[in-house]
Amino acid sequence: MTDAQDTSGEDSLIARYFRPLATDPGALGLVDDAAILRSAGDDIVVTTDAVVEGVHYLASDPPDTIARKALRVNLSDLAAKGASPAGFVLTLALRAKEDAWLRPFADALGEDANAFACPLLGGDTVSTPGPQMISITAFGRVPQGRMVGRTGARPGDRILVTGTIGDAALGLDVLTDGAAAKALASDPHARDMLVSRYRIPQPRSVLAQAVRDHATAAMDVSDGLAGDLAKLCAASGVSATVEVASMPFSAPAAGLVARDAVCVETLLAGGDDYEVLCTVPPAQSDALIAAGRAAGLAVTVIGTVVEGSGRPRFVDGQGRELVLKRLSYSHF
Amino acid sequence: MTDAQDTSGEDSLIARYFRPLATDPGALGLVDDAAILRSAGDDIVVTTDAVVEGVHYLASDPPDTIARKALRVNLSDLAAKGASPAGFVLTLALRAKEDAWLRPFADALGEDANAFACPLLGGDTVSTPGPQMISITAFGRVPQGRMVGRTGARPGDRILVTGTIGDAALGLDVLTDGAAAKALASDPHARDMLVSRYRIPQPRSVLAQAVRDHATAAMDVSDGLAGDLAKLCAASGVSATVEVASMPFSAPAAGLVARDAVCVETLLAGGDDYEVLCTVPPAQSDALIAAGRAAGLAVTVIGTVVEGSGRPRFVDGQGRELVLKRLSYSHF
Numbered sequence: 023m024t025d026a027q028d029t030s031g032e033d034s035l036i037a038r039y040f041r042p043l044a045t046d047p048g049a050l051g052l053v054d055d056a057a058i059l060r061s062a063g064d065d066i067v068v069t070t071d072a073v074v075e076g077v078h079y080l081a082s083d084p085p086d087t088i089a090r091k092a093l094r095v096n097l098s099d100l101a102a103k104g105a106s107p108a109g110f111v112l113t114l115a116l117r118a119k120e121d122a123w124l125r126p127f128a129d130a131l132g133e134d135a136n137a138f139a140c141p142l143l144g145g146d147t148v149s150t151p152g153p154q155m156i157s158i159t160a161f162g163r164v165p166q167g168r169m170v171g172r173t174g175a176r177p178g179d180r181i182l183v184t185g186t187i188g189d190a191a192l193g194l195d196v197l198t199d200g201a202a203a204k205a206l207a208s209d210p211h212a213r214d215m216l217v218s219r220y221r222i223p224q225p226r227s228v229l230a231q232a233v234r235d236h237a238t239a240a241m242d243v244s245d246g247l248a249g250d251l252a253k254l255c256a257a258s259g260v261s262a263t264v265e266v267a268s269m270p271f272s273a274p275a276a277g278l279v280a281r282d283a284v285c286v287e288t289l290l291a292g293g294d295d296y297e298v299l300c301t302v303p304p305a306q307s308d309a310l311i312a313a314g315r316a317a318g319l320a321v322t323v324i325g326t327v328v329e330g331s332g333r334p335r336f337v338d339g340q341g342r343e344l345v346l347k348r349l350s351y352s353h354f
Numbered sequence: 355m356t357d358a359q360d361t362s363g364e365d366s367l368i369a370r371y372f373r374p375l376a377t378d379p380g381a382l383g384l385v386d387d388a389a390i391l392r393s394a395g396d397d398i399v400v401t402t403d404a405v406v407e408g409v410h411y412l413a414s415d416p417p418d419t420i421a422r423k424a425l426r427v428n429l430s431d432l433a434a435k436g437a438s439p440a441g442f443v444l445t446l447a448l449r450a451k452e453d454a455w456l457r458p459f460a461d462a463l464g465e466d467a468n469a470f471a472c473p474l475l476g477g478d479t480v481s482t483p484g485p486q487m488i489s490i491t492a493f494g495r496v497p498q499g500r501m502v503g504r505t506g507a508r509p510g511d512r513i514l515v516t517g518t519i520g521d522a523a524l525g526l527d528v529l530t531d532g533a534a535a536k537a538l539a540s541d542p543h544a545r546d547m548l549v550s551r552y553r554i555p556q557p558r559s560v561l562a563q564a565v566r567d568h569a570t571a572a573m574d575v576s577d578g579l580a581g582d583l584a585k586l587c588a589a590s591g592v593s594a595t596v597e598v599a600s601m602p603f604s605a606p607a608a609g610l611v612a613r614d615a616v617c618v619e620t621l622l623a624g625g626d627d628y629e630v631l632c633t634v635p636p637a638q639s640d641a642l643i644a645a646g647r648a649a650g651l652a653v654t655v656i657g658t659v660v661e662g663s664g665r666p667r668f669v670d671g672q673g674r675e676l677v678l679k680r681l682s683y684s685h686f
Binding site: 033050053054055056057058059060061062063064065066067068069070071072073074076077078099100102103105111112113115143144145146148149150151152153155157159161162166169171172173241242244253257 | 365382385386387388389390391392393394395396397398399400401402403404405406408409410431432434435437443444445447475476477478480481482483484485487489491493494498501503504505573574576585589
């Protein structure tokens with residue numbers, strides 16, 4: 023314990039909880055205001071995503087899942103850009119310094135930083151009288167010029183998505199006693215699965231290289247598949263046709279729709295999926311699906327990129343268009 | 355206006371206010387979740403600092419000064435590390451989307467981004483029911499291995515500081531109707547100067563290269579000179595002796611101390627100075643002072659690095675030690 027640590031509760035908080043996570047030499051043991059990111063001519067991909075108590079997570083969520091979510095929403099962005107994680111900086115706005123909250127938060131953050139090879143490089147800890155907030159800026163690396171953007175989708179490309187869509191939105195519905203909670207009252211296993219999908223995103227880092235090798239455009243689905251696909255199409259100057267019957271829904275999600283307990287819009291426009299949405303030339307879609315299979319991850323063709331500038335069309339098994347009232351979550 | 359912008363208030367907010375600031379090609383026009391930071395073998399210096407309404411700025415502060423402060427506290431870090439600005443990402447936690455607040459905020463942020471050659475690369479905008487918060491992660495460049503850390507101060511090094519110390523703490527005191535406000539009731543010019551020092555830090559970017567060329571250790575003074583010097587000394591494994599009589603105080607600050615309206619501790623332990631504090635071998639202190647003079651910036655020798663591990667000693671003109679009850683601002 024040095025004098026300097028005596029002088030500031032913030033320093034002692036950093037030393038106690040976060041220094042053990044700063045394993046990268048560029049973090050300088052968190053004794054500096056700044057960190058160093060070495061680069062050998064590759065591009066550094068930068069992404070930043072914040073989570074706010076009561077908005078992105080619930081005050082009642084366990085601190086370990088909040089930590090994982092805060093980091094993973096950024097790792098999900100990096101994976102969708104075809105980048106390998108290189109590190110992150112953390113801004114923590116806390117109401118109080120409570121060991122009972124900070125200890126599991128820091129431990130889980132450290133576990134995830136290790137598991138995804140994304141070390142803590144630095145950060146800032148500030149007090150707030152309001153809701154807690156965790157803002158993370160994460161860095162990844164790609165060979166020069168190889169980041170997968172949003173603008174490269176071309177008519178004829180297949181639209182693929184990883185994992186399943188809509189589970190996280192249903193998980194939030196369960197936690198907030200919505201329609202899904204009532205419909206699944208007697209199915210704790212399904213409720214737990216959906217809640218876990220809301221609380222702990224699964225960044226598709228294992229697919230980053232395959233996305234870089236095959237996708238013409240990609241992004242992660244964070245605000246709702248329908249709205250996110252509309253953004254990708256707009257950025258690429260194209261439109262899309264999506265077959266709702268092909269959409270990968272989990273068994274509980276499909277069951278809730280089949281029973282009319284929730285409408286399909288809840289799944290397509292719900293947020294927090296953190297799956298990779300990408301467009302791939304037809305000849306390469308099998309390669310991406312195979313890369314997913316090798317990693318134990320479902321990758322599903324859900325539609326096709328078409329010419330035009332209209333919103334993506336969602337059609338059912340009979341070719342009828344499904345008109346969505348809401349495409350995605352918006353903060354404003 | 356594209357379809358995608360129709361789908362989300364957040365996207366429209368970004369397009370309207372922040373896209374004009376994203377002039378760097380790596381920002382990808384803010385249509386992506388990620389940005390690209392090119393590197394040609396130099397080191398990327400990363401720093402992150404957040405400002406919270408009611409903690410780092412007052413709810414009544416003008417939005418343009420809030421924007422400038424949020425960016426400048428980060429630019430100040432980069433300057434003290436000897437780094438040239440390369441860009442920044444912005445996380446904005448807002449209660450509501452109000453043009454009257456966002457327009458001057460974004461305009462001022464854009465002006466500063468231009469003035470300091472530090473373009474907006476990306477960001478995240480989230481809603482919060484609590485105090486607004488602006489978190490910025492800024493990037494700078496230094497030649498490989500040349501970032502100026504905190505650990506290199508050696509006994510015998512001179513301790514130098516830029517500008518004046520304590521004005522910002524007095525400015526906050528003026529804004530919150532403290533002792534300085536009363537003592538300066540009839541001196542609006544002094545009050546305005548101090549308030550401006552609190553609201554609009556002056557990053558010492560012009561001195562970055564000289565700091566890199568001459569300093570053995572450096573940091574910016576953000577939480578109070580006494581506490582920040584203690585941190586630098588602890589990181590370097592040294593102690594220091596500071597001559598309070600040499601300390602650069604502005605005329606209003608010196609006048610308030612002379613009249614006993616505020617005590618010198620308020621100046622030495624007050625936060626928000628955003629000056630560069632550095633240690634320099636004796637033979638090179640003149641070169642750093644000259645570099646400052648060439649840029650119109652006072653650089654003052656305030657003391658000497660000495661062996662030991664105790665807290666820095668602050669001594670008056672008679673060599674008597676001044677015992678500070680408080681060294682710096684702490685959030686916790």
